[in-house]
Amino acid sequence: MVFNRYAYPLLSAIVIVMIFSHAVAFDPLDPTGNITIKWDVMSWTPDGYVAVVTMTNFQMYRHIMSPGWTFGWTWSKKEVIWGMVGAQATEQGDCSKFKGNIPHCCKKNPTVVDLLPGVPYNQQIANCCKGGVLASRGQDPSAAVSSFQVSVGLAGTSNKTVRLPKNFTLLGPGRGYTCSQAKPVPPTIFMSADGRRRTQAMMTWNVTCTYSQILASKNPTCCVSLSSFYNSTITPCPSCSCGCQNNNSCVTSGSETIRSVVGTNKPAINKAPLLQCTQHMCPIRVHWHVKLNYKEYWRVKISITNFNYQVNYTKWTLVVQHPNLNNVTEVFSFAYKPLAPYKSTNDSGMFYGLKFFNDVLMEAGEDGNIQSELILKKDIETFTFKQGWAFPRNIYFNGEECKMPLPEDYPYLPNSAHSNQIVSLTLAVFLLLTLLAFW
Template sequence: MPTFIIILSILFFFPTSFSQPSTSSDCNGVLITYSYQIGDRIRPFLDDSVNQPYKFVSNLTVQNNGPEELKDWRVFVGFNNGELLVSAKNAVLDDGEALPANVSGGVVFSGSPVSDLKSAIETAGDVDLMEVRVELVGTQFGGGRRGAPLLGNISLANDGFSCRNSTTQENETTVCCLPDPNAKTDVSRTVNYSPLQTGDLTIMYDVTMTYESNYWAQVTITNHNPFSRLENWNLSFDWMENEFINAMRGAYPKVVNTNDCLFGSQGEFYKEFDFSKALSCDKRPTIIDLPLSKANDTNLGLVPFCCRNGTILPPSMDLMKSKSSFQMQVYKMPPGLNRTQLSPPRNWKINSTIGAEYLCGHPIRVPPTLFPEATGLPVGTAAVATWQVVCNITKTEKKPKCCVSFSSFFNDSVIPCNTCACGCDNGKDICNANEQAILLPAQALLIPFENRTRLTEEFAALQRRKLPNPLPCADNCGVSINWHLLSDYRKGWTARITLFNWGETDIADWFAAVELKNAIPGFEKVYSMDGKVLNSTIFLQGFPGSNYLIAERNGSNPKKDPRVPGTQQSVISFTKKEPGIDVGRVDGFPTKVYFNGEECSIPVILPSDAERRAVVSAVFSGVLLILVIFIVMQ
């Protein structure tokens, strides 16, 4: 008896250490509570109360009062005030969309990092294991201090539960969902995908395998611009949730560095992880392509479209070489330790040693990519999740790397590349950077600029032209292109294009593009190159085996002969389909020329046909004079 009294005294004076449910509801299932806390008006301040933005703070509580554990909880919240959700603590959007996200119209939350809720029976009523509280912060429209904006409804989105009608009192909405083995949720798990976008270049971020703490992603860069090319591409992006790269195939970080993990939050969380084998813990890593020799490497290669030294050709040149791909294993950090919580990196940027500059947009969620089945079966395997980044060429002012000269059969003078077409170093060269380039004899195009002085002076003396002092500076371009009007007759005309490589390295897989707006309908044939028409442009490249533009080399006798550029040349024939086409004055010369995706500097004047017209006029006058004499004699 005394023992019994002592036990009662202990129980009376010392309350139990087990925490009790925070609600007095009689719900014996899953109790869901949405509690609106505050709504503060934020800028811009508007007179229109409907469109006035407010910051809102709310709590979503999910408590398992049922007899069994609730696995992988999912809750639907029927937002309907144009809400933009900025943060959600202890939960993620079930469709995997990254925050901030537009959740107006309703959204499904799933638990992260706690996705399962224990029952009171198996925890002796420990609320910390039975309940999860999600703190929500976002922006809404038309709500605020006058009271909580009404929700459409809230409900459990798991199968096997039947929810009563939700009730709202002041700032709080509650619903009780009871176990029902036959019940199926009417909340779909579909994702609202955006349609695929178009652009000059796209980047696909495909999650192919996912685990609780890490996932594998395949990144595919595709060039869609018919005249753009990338060499030695560099791809960079920002991790938003302290992720790090553990392994890669098909590409590699430009700098391998794991110090930020060892001495940061990653090292504290992954205490037993061997960071000496990881690749990059940089918040903004830069990725580079691997050389061709690694394409079949069992550790680093064997990824389709990988390992091409960073070369991505335009699709008009080679569709199979217009993309590059690599794979990487990404480790996540809390609270993102959930197989379904997947967030792509942001702030993407891609650049290369040649070609245009790109401006990339934000990643958007698109339908999962279908990959060919590894077994060879005629079926597709869908990615777990896919995001698309669209990049477009920016119009930036930068010096060209190539230039164009014009010449014609009816004029002995060549209009050379513009002075300082590809830049000038006035402190190095004694020349006039502001003087217009001097007309040249045709043979001067075949020798380097520094060896043209004598030919230039002799040609000027022959034509009785005075030369400026100092002479104009060179074009300083590594590649020059001569467009020569070869012939012009009644039914057609021909031109000859010659490419010169003045650089020290061979140029592989070169291509050029020539815009001829009015003459394109009459395009007939390219003879010594592979040529085709794309809109108003002729696309040119070398035939297989002739796609190298070799570097400048020594002459036959290096002691006295100038160096010789690498060249490629072809004649192009046209018919005169367009009425009124003026080949000699305008239409026979290109308005734009590109080499390897970069626009070349082009002369501002064209060869004069005054000499030809003078000859024609003299012939016509002579014929007319003979005709008059003949008539008089009659």
């Protein structure tokens, strides 16, 4: 086969795009993680159908926090939404052609949000009305499901005439997901409350949404600082870890701007976070401190600080990669769950808050800090404090990878430094004595 001079660059570009597109959707720490949206047609109406839409988060450590998910699609024909239970469309659209009974939404591409807790009972269905908050499967499986009911008109009234929606989108605060096209699957089977009767949906289709780095923030949203008992030096977050300061990007503590918004827990008008001015400019800083060394164990303190004055981080998660996590003995004031997708020896784990105690990381200020300690048993074959081994390899907060310091900046062992000083001093004394001998 003969290629012209344009074939090789074109082929290379195609290969790069294919590799990158797969990398976007694949998470080695959570290879099967996704959000699956199931659309069950429960009954037919004179001009369409009634469906229950169920959103299930199968991700181990990524969740959707307040103000919640936003779900959208494009109709294949001229469908309208007559009504909804457990959710609502954000815009009604142009319904001027309808007289008398006006649809809930006439837009070709509707956008739907969850209802807030506390709505009247007749507006609720099971697993609805959580303000769009969707917990991760690893943290709270019972809260990893969200549902709503939709009555669709001007649609087909049978399996042969219904057309599946397309161009699905799923967004959450600060991040987005890439969604597949709808795929018909066997109708869902439902069991009655007493377990004696089985029913099934008229038809069912699934949509799979995976976390997309492309749609996430262009800058990191967290950073890591380090310290240890054997060195007085604190390694700070790298400068400009999450962007650099400008005139409007941050506020100093005690300013009038902070006093006017603290406690409101509302996003800024321009949707930019209201951050405390720091050299790293991150909303979240994670500090890893090697605290104590015992004969068979060692102890670490983890602190998480919120520098965002307008966001409470609900149901936060912290994922750590470290080779000694397979020997975690005890964790204080955080919950812990190991993550071991491929390896027989686990080197990654998820930390998260205890319910009703510290599962909410409050906005910046006096209460914007949570911390825990963990005790790890030493593996005599691999354990060492040399060359920064005691520090984590990677840290993720709420599923976002945090900016780490460079290895050469880690707190070093004083023994090695002390040895170097002794060698240097001995050499200097030797040279001085040599010179005196020839004086």
